[in-house]
Amino acid sequence: MLRNPVLKTVHTTTQRYVTRQVRDYSRRALTTLAFPDLRMETMVQTTTKHGMDVIHDPLLSKGTAFSLSERERLGIRGLVPPRTQEMDKQLQRIIRNLRECRTPLEKFIFMTALQDRNETLYYRLLIDNLEELSQVIYTPTVGEACQRFHSIYRRARGMYFSTLDRGQMAAMVHNWPHDQVDVIVVTDGSRVLGLGDLGANGMQIPIGKLSLYVAGGGIRPTSILPVVLDVGTNNEELLNDPLYLGMGHRRLEGEEYYSFVDEWVHAIQNRYPNALIQFEDFKYPHAYNLLHKYQNHICCFNDDIQSTSAVALAGVLAALKARGKPINALNEERIICVGAGSAGVGVCEGIIDCMVEQGKVKSREEAYSRIWMLDQHGLLGNPHIGSTDGTTPLPFGLGDRANLDERQLCYLKRDMKDRMGLEDVVKAIKPTVILGLSGARGVFTEGAIRAMAEGVEKPVVFPLSNPTHQSECSAEEAFKWTDGRAIFASGSPFKDVEYKGKIRKVNQINNAMSFPGLGLGITVSRASRVTSKMFLETAITIANMASEDQLKSGVLFPGVGALREVSKEVAAKVCEVAYEQGLARAHLRQGVSLKGVIEESMWSPEYVPTIRIDGHI
Numbered sequence: 001m002l003r004n005p006v007l008k009t010v011h012t013t014t015q016r017y018v019t020r021q022v023r024d025y026s027r028r029a030l031t032t033l034a035f036p037d038l039r040m041e042t043m044v045q046t047t048t049k050h051g052m053d054v055i056h057d058p059l060l061s062k063g064t065a066f067s068l069s070e071r072e073r074l075g076i077r078g079l080v081p082p083r084t085q086e087m088d089k090q091l092q093r094i095i096r097n098l099r100e101c102r103t104p105l106e107k108f109i110f111m112t113a114l115q116d117r118n119e120t121l122y123y124r125l126l127i128d129n130l131e132e133l134s135q136v137i138y139t140p141t142v143g144e145a146c147q148r149f150h151s152i153y154r155r156a157r158g159m160y161f162s163t164l165d166r167g168q169m170a171a172m173v174h175n176w177p178h179d180q181v182d183v184i185v186v187t188d189g190s191r192v193l194g195l196g197d198l199g200a201n202g203m204q205i206p207i208g209k210l211s212l213y214v215a216g217g218g219i220r221p222t223s224i225l226p227v228v229l230d231v232g233t234n235n236e237e238l239l240n241d242p243l244y245l246g247m248g249h250r251r252l253e254g255e256e257y258y259s260f261v262d263e264w265v266h267a268i269q270n271r272y273p274n275a276l277i278q279f280e281d282f283k284y285p286h287a288y289n290l291l292h293k294y295q296n297h298i299c300c301f302n303d304d305i306q307s308t309s310a311v312a313l314a315g316v317l318a319a320l321k322a323r324g325k326p327i328n329a330l331n332e333e334r335i336i337c338v339g340a341g342s343a344g345v346g347v348c349e350g351i352i353d354c355m356v357e358q359g360k361v362k363s364r365e366e367a368y369s370r371i372w373m374l375d376q377h378g379l380l381g382n383p384h385i386g387s388t389d390g391t392t393p394l395p396f397g398l399g400d401r402a403n404l405d406e407r408q409l410c411y412l413k414r415d416m417k418d419r420m421g422l423e424d425v426v427k428a429i430k431p432t433v434i435l436g437l438s439g440a441r442g443v444f445t446e447g448a449i450r451a452m453a454e455g456v457e458k459p460v461v462f463p464l465s466n467p468t469h470q471s472e473c474s475a476e477e478a479f480k481w482t483d484g485r486a487i488f489a490s491g492s493p494f495k496d497v498e499y500k501g502k503i504r505k506v507n508q509i510n511n512a513m514s515f516p517g518l519g520l521g522i523t524v525s526r527a528s529r530v531t532s533k534m535f536l537e538t539a540i541t542i543a544n545m546a547s548e549d550q551l552k553s554g555v556l557f558p559g560v561g562a563l564r565e566v567s568k569e570v571a572a573k574v575c576e577v578a579y580e581q582g583l584a585r586a587h588l589r590q591g592v593s594l595k596g597v598i599e600e601s602m603w604s605p606e607y608v609p610t611i612r613i614d615g616h617i
């Protein structure tokens with residue numbers, strides 16, 4: 001009889017399926033530690049494949065590392081070079097070849113080819129060189145890879161649902177070859193990083209994000225699913241490019257759009273009811289509308305809104321600590337946010353939630369008064385100031401600000417002139433923190449940052465837009481304009497800067513620091529929903545990870561190189577919240593250490609000692 005509560009609750013399916021799960025080497029740790037009833041010490045993976053099919057399956061292939069007896073058993077004797085070479089030798093060769101690639105895009109193509117040949121080796125290489133290679137498979141290079149997707153396309157990965165597939169999605173989801181999917185990243189490609197509408201080319205984003213789930217969060221490579229919802233594109237260049245691989249029509253909008261997404265959500269829910277769905281790079285306001293539509297009904301979140309908010313809040317809290325202030329003094333900050341879209345509003349909502357939670361503001365309205373928000377027209381201010389009748393009380397006519405929605409209107413400053421430029425806003429309010437989520441290169445001007453630096457000893461300057469060339473300012477500019485005093489973080493990596501003979505530390509604030517841990521925590525606890533408390537606690541967890549010495553030197557929290565460590569901490573906190581909020585469906589035995597379970601649950605890229613054909617001994 002099956003007594004594993006996770007398998008019992010989650011997979012109300014056949015004995016054959018459950019047995020396959022338990023035999024899966026990569027789940028061994030989870031079932032062993034959390035659920036000793038199902039202790040399986042097997043080191044064997046079975047397959048129905050044979051010969052070349054084994055070698056060409058990236059999830060099975062060991063390349064040159066197949067042992068002689070395995071080669072015999074799997075019918076691949078003579079199909080690979082004779083000398084058995086273990087992973088360390090393979091890594092040496094791969095790294096040598098990778099270093100010979102001349103451009104970041106060549107490295108990207110090289111990494112993709114490796115992933116297509118041998119996923120175990122791909123993830124080993126990625127984990128061992130996470131800081132360097134995250135810049136290849138993720139931001140900034142992934143941006144160029146998306147722009148060039150239709151030119152560099154080689155091999156299928158992930159699933160596409162297009163307008164050709166209306167009415168077919170429920171059947172189509174069964175084309176995906178894996179019965180268990182834990183994490184899905186889905187985009188409609190409408191706002192890819194700061195690069196705009198890239199249509200179906202956006203597929204590289206879910207693929208890159210999911211690689212980080214595996215490498216940084218220990219999610220199994222067989223349990224991830226990258227998805228593009230191809231609802232068309234409004235990108236003229238792509239529409240006119242004969243090599244473009246997506247649908248050649250303009251984007252669906254309105255009811256047609258939302259019913260398309262709804263069909264997909266239902267189809268996915270039907271096949272993978274427990275999978276975590278991450279909405280990624282949907283343009284504003286679709287991003288918010290979809291989040292609000294689904295967040296209380298399925299296990300989902302929006303990465304740009306929510307996990308960006310967690311990691312940006314972590315950065316701001318850690319910056320308070322670096323300035324010697326307690327983290328519950330957030331309400332004393334004066335914050336400018338340049339960008340009033342999904343990420344800008346999402347990040348500011350997270351800051352507001354935190355101020356309210358800290359109890360130092362009397363109301364949510366008071367918290368809003370601490371944040372000044374700008375969009376591409378300038379400050380969200382009072383359109384009546386400066387007119388002949390500057391005293392007309394709002395909301396009687398917002399003029400051409402009427403397009404702002406209720407989320408953005410909360411930040412509107414009735415006592416300040418609408419559309420003030422950044423430098424004027426800085427001079428008027430003397431900010432302590434400036435956040436960039438605009439996707440617009442260079443909007444943190446020299447004048448604005450210099451003016452900010454006059455009013456605060458340690459200005460917190462976070463240009464968070466991606467990829468690098470869309471950043472609101474560079475690290476070098478920020479340190480130069482603040483005379484080296486900035487506490488700096490960017491969305492894509494910059495190198496540390498030497499200014500006046502001293503190394504100034506650059507931090508990376510990217511949602512990649514939070515979503516792998518979140519996904520791990522959700523998967524281990526089998527939480528049914530993702531809640532705002534999970535993001536708040538994620539932020540506090542990350543904010544508390546740097547040592548005093550690191551904070552003093554300008555390091556706010558560990559970098560991408562330490563992502564697995566960060567993910568363990570985040571996952572433990574997310575699990576804790578899931579149990580506290582009654583959302584967890586995996587039963588933990590009394591006395592079991594949560595961190596221990598999480599650590600043992602993390603998939604690690606090692607070749608399974610023995611691969612065998614199903615049914616053979």
Ligand SMILES: NC(=O)C1=CN([C@@H]2O[C@H](COP(=O)(O)OP(=O)(O)OC[C@H]3O[C@@H](n4cnc5c(N)ncnc54)[C@H](OP(=O)(O)O)[C@@H]3O)[C@@H](O)[C@H]2O)C=CC1
Nearest residue numbers: 193194284340341342343375376438439465466491510511
């Ligand atoms: N570091 C990280 O982890 C993350 C970074 N990001 C980055 O944030 C950026 C924005 O993403 P997102 O919010 O989803 O995009 P949206 O398109 O939803 O929002 C962009 C916002 O920026 C405003 N904007 C555009 N140009 C300017 C300008 N010149 N000056 C001031 N504001 C401007 C827009 O104003 P208007 O509405 O008037 O057009 C809009 O409010 C992207 O570059 C993305 O890469 C996003 C998520 C995570």
Ligand SMILES: CC(=O)C(=O)O
Nearest residue numbers: 193281304466510511
């Ligand atoms: C990092 C990320 O999700 C973005 O720039 O959109």
Ligand SMILES: [Mg+2]
Nearest residue numbers: 193280281304
């Ligand atoms: Mg994104």
